[in-house]
Amino acid sequence: ETVELEVRLGNITGGAFTTDVGKDAWHRLLKRLKKSLPFEHTNCREYRRGAHRLCVYDDGRRELVRKQRVSVRDAALPADEGRLHYDVRACVSTELLISNDDGAGMTQRKARHKSRHSFRHKDYRFDLTRVDGSETAEYQVEIELVRLDKGTDLGYVARKMACLAD
Numbered sequence: 522e523t524v525e526l527e528v529r530l531g532n533i534t535g536g537a538f539t540t541d542v543g544k545d546a547w548h549r550l551l552k553r554l555k556k557s558l559p560f561e562h563t564n565c566r567e568y569r570r571g572a573h574r575l576c577v578y579d580d581g582r583r584e585l586v587r588k589q590r591v592s593v594r595d596a597a598l599p600a601d602e603g604r605l606h607y608d609v610r611a612c613v614s615t616e617l618l619i620s621n622d623d624g625a626g627m628t629q630r631k632a633r634h635k636s637r638h639s640f641r642h643k644d645y646r647f648d649l650t651r652v653d654g655s656e657t658a659e660y661q662v663e664i665e666l667v668r669l670d671k672g673t674d675l676g677y678v679a680r681k682m683a684c685l686a687d
Contacts, residue, residue: 522617524591530607530662538595538610540661546605547660551638551649558640558647566632573619575627576635585619585627641667 531540542550554560565576576584591613600606633654640647648663 522615525614525616527612527663527665529610531610533595533597533608541659542662544660547649554640558642560638560640562638564636567635568627568630568632570627587617587619589615
């Protein structure tokens with residue numbers, strides 16, 4: 522089991538956090554990151570059942586993960602005049618790769634198609650993902666701390682997350 526710390530860009534509207542940053546801003550960021558960092562591009566169909574997520578990749582690989590949220594914190598950031606405005610959601614989760622289960626039966630559920638560009642820089646991974654599954658596509662941006670393991674002091678992580686709202 523691993524511990525994941527991620528920060529998503531989005532907007533808080535009426536008390537609800539939405540993860541769609543918009544097509545134009547997403548494409549501008551993708552273009553800038555492609556110029557400066559190596560990346561990996563993947564496509565998968567994602568099926569969900571409770572905390573379980575099955576990803577079926579274009580090459581036929583299947584990955585079943587149990588993801589449990591430990592803590593979520595939304596922070597409304599001050600707007601900077603003349604610039605795009607985003608709020609952030611910080612989330613600590615545990616993830617367990619389930620190797621003895623191929624997710625049989627989950628593919629009968631409605632799938633979301635995810636096209637993801639992943640960029641690595643030092644201890645961070647930047648994921649830009651286009652998600653199709655409802656009437657419209659969502660354009661998501663996530664920043665993940667990749668060197669976080671079970672020995673990480675979650676109290677320290679939670680205190681750092683709380684600073685986001687200050």
